[in-house]
Amino acid sequence: MRRILSSVTDGRGFDILLVSITMIFLLALSGMPLVYNVVMSFQEVDMFNLNTFSRPYAGLENYREVVSQPEFGLILKNTAFFVFGSIAGQFVLGFALAMFFMMRFPFAATIRGVFLVSWVMPGLVVGALWGWILAGDFGVLNAILKGIGVIDSTMFWKSDPRLSIWAVTIANIWLGLAFNMMLLSVGLAAIPRDLYEAAELDGANGWHRFTTMTLPMMRSTIGAVLALGLIYTLQQFDLFPAITEGGPANSSNVAQYWAWQYSFLLFDFAKGATVSVMMLGFVLIASIVYVWSTRHEVRG
Amino acid sequence: MTPQIEIASVDKHYGAYHALKDINLTIPRGAFTALVGPSGCGKSTLLRSIAGLESITSGNLRIAGTEMSGVPPRKRDVAMVFQSYALYPHMNVLGNLTYSLRFKGFNKEQARKKADEVAQVIGLTELLERYPRELSGGQRQRVAMGRAIICEPKAFLFDEPLSNLDAALRVHMRMEIRALHDRLGATSVYVTHDQVEAMTMADHVVVMRAGVIEQQGAPLELYDNPANKFVAGFIGSPAMNFLDATVAEDGRSARLEIAGKPVLPLARTLQPGREVTVGLRPEHLRIDTAAPRLQVPVRVVESTGSLTYSTTETEPELMIVEQGRGRYRAGETLPLTIAPEDIHLFDPTSGTAL
Structure with missing residues (x-):
């Protein structure tokens, strides 16, 4: 009895217990829905067979139909724009801010903390906020751009098909900026100061120090930040209903919002599942990059 | 001798904290200078000011005749070996x-050739492809030195480079650094808190405390003629014994303020009745059964075989070092004597040597 008990409290038994709780949790709440989703994308699903698992097998029919939709190309393009625009904006601005706050000026840490406000705010709130900022006739952004003379006429960020994808992308950059900055700050703080001093004495100027010390030392952090950025951007949903609802005429629609529209507006669950399975492929690649880049976090 | 580094009236403030106070120091070309002192004395700050990693608040700093205040570190043409070595972890040796x-216009081939030469000098030829994490402490130390010598700088700055090594390796690297310095004919400034390192390696030792240079000079000069009680206590191991004493009526001897009030003859005449601090080096106190000057009970005896350290029962306690194995054991009374010229005298309030 005591042997069993001690194996639970400090032996392998306890380890196995902890791991299995996690595994059961993951399998039940992530694994199963995932598999169910994939299965559904190969089936014919309608309102009558929604509550059964054995539905007619559709082969690749759902995929063929999704791909042949007239809006497919546009949404693909928009998704790529949204994802890469967001990641590029978040990363470059986040890196710049992280470097800026590494300089020791009064209240640097406090101000950096305040930046996190954008990250802790719910996406819908951020969406509503940016909805007002970007509003055509009375929006703050237009007022500022007009005031400093960048534009002459009113820009209809949310209703102009050429601008609407910019509207959601800008909002998303703002939303993810703080998160990027925080992760990159941690990476920067982990680089020993004397490396920079040694490089400086070796003759490196600021640009050299950035390219030959900061970037290589940050390689794993950068990989992780970019991969997480891709994952979070593909997950970003709240901004779309709050700002443009994917419109006008799908000009700001992206895959994740499209999948939701299929499933919960058109009740075409099979196509909704199909779109999300296609996205799964991209997220999987990002996840592999993330795991790979954080595999040796120990610095030499 | 041409001065290589000239430091004149240098002050450094960190806000309200006065880190360096009116530092004046001239380092001749080819000299090995050690900056030594307890932690917080400003020795590292001074070294980093020479490198340009810290800015000086006022004063002049010249390297090879050129004024350096306001010149960024990369343009000062000095090399530094850091305590942590600061090797670039993402690059091999x-x-x-x-x-x-690469910032001095060398192409890949020339750089490789130069690296091979340096690797030869410091014995790293086999390790050029290794990464810092694959090297031992001593090898990392060598790489740090190699990195310093490759650009043939105007001065080498060492910031406690040996403190991360074990004792045996430290003694070995001490000699190696000094040998390298001599071979290159370099000018070196070496910061350490270890007075033994300073004494054994340097031509010129600068003792600092609380941002002030207490004394500078040749190592044995500091040992023989310390300018004050601080330097006297800092230089030499084990440290000098200090006792309160009063100059006797004849003016040529001092009465120690310990049990029995023993009297020691002095090599010079002082005003009778004057209070002084007497400094006695442990190695100058000799055992003398024939005509002992003071008899003190021993509390602890420690022997390494070659040397014996005895600590006395007196207040304050005295440390005595004798060659070989001790003849006396704890609890016995040591008959001691000291040559009058070996007695150091200090003013009890200011600490200055008399």
Whole structure:
């Protein structure tokens, strides 16, 4: 009895217990829905067979139909724009801010903390906020751009098909900026100061120090930040209903919002599942990059 | 001798904290100078000011005749060996050695050739492809030195480079650094808190405390003629014994303020009745059964075989070092004597040597 008990409290038994709780949790709440989703994308699903698992097998029919939709190309393009625009904006601005706050000026840490406000705010709130900022006739952004003379006429960020994808992308950059900055700050703080001093004495100027010390030392952090950025951007949903609802005429629609529209507006669950399975492929690649880049976090 | 580094009236403030106070120091070309003192004395700050990693608040700093205040570190043409070595972890040894050369217009082949030469000098030829994490402490130390010598700087700055090594390696590297310095004919400034390192390696020792240079000079000069009680206590191991004493009526001897009030003859005449601090080096106190000057009970005896350290029962306690194995054991009484010229005298309030 005591042997069993001690194996639970400090032996392998306890380890196995902890791991299995996690595994059961993951399998039940992530694994199963995932598999169910994939299965559904190969089936014919309608309102009558929604509550059964054995539905007619559709082969690749759902995929063929999704791909042949007239809006497919546009949404693909928009998704790529949204994802890469967001990641590029978040990363470059986040890196710049992280470097800026590494300089020791009064209240640097406090101000950096305040930046996190954008990250802790719910996406819908951020969406509503940016909805007002970007509003055509009375929006703050237009007022500022007009005031400093960048534009002459009113820009209809949310209703102009050429601008609407910019509207959601800008909002998303703002939303993810703080998160990027925080992760990159941690990476920067982990680089020993004397490396920079040694490089400086070796003759490196600021640009050299950035390219030959900061970037290589940050390689794993950068990989992780970019991969997480891709994952979070593909997950970003709240901004779309709050700002443009994917419109006008799908000009700001992206895959994740499209999948939701299929499933919960058109009740075409099979196509909704199909779109999300296609996205799964991209997220999987990002996840592999993330795991790979954080595999040796120990610095030499 | 041509001065290589000239420091004149240098002050450094960190806000309200006065880190360096009116530092004046001239380092001749080819000299090995040690900056030594307890932690917080400003020795590292001074070294980093020479490197340009810290800015000086006022005063002049010249390297090879050129005024350096306001000149960024990369344009000062000095090399530094850091306590942590500060090797670039993402570059192999070759990359570490040749990093500075890429800013000096060397092409890959020339840099490689130069790195091979340096690797030869410091014995790293086999390790050029290794990364810092694959090297031992001593090897990392060598890479740090190689990185410093490859660009043939006007001065080498060492910031406690040996403190991360074990004792045996430290003694070995001490000699190696000094030998390298002599071979290169370099000018070196070496910061350490270890007075033994300073004494054994340097031509010129600068003792600092609380941002002030207490004394500078040749190592044995500091040992023989310390300018004050601080330097006297800092230089020499084990440390000098200090006792309160009063100059006797004849003016040529001092009465120690310990049990029995023993009297020691002095080599000079002082005003009778004057209070002084007497400094006695442990190695100058000799055991003398024939005509002992003071008899003190022993509390602890420690022997390494070659040397015996005895600590006395007196208040304050005295430390005595004798060659070989001790003849006396704890609890016995030591008959001691000291040559009058070996007695150091200090003013009890200011601490200055008399």
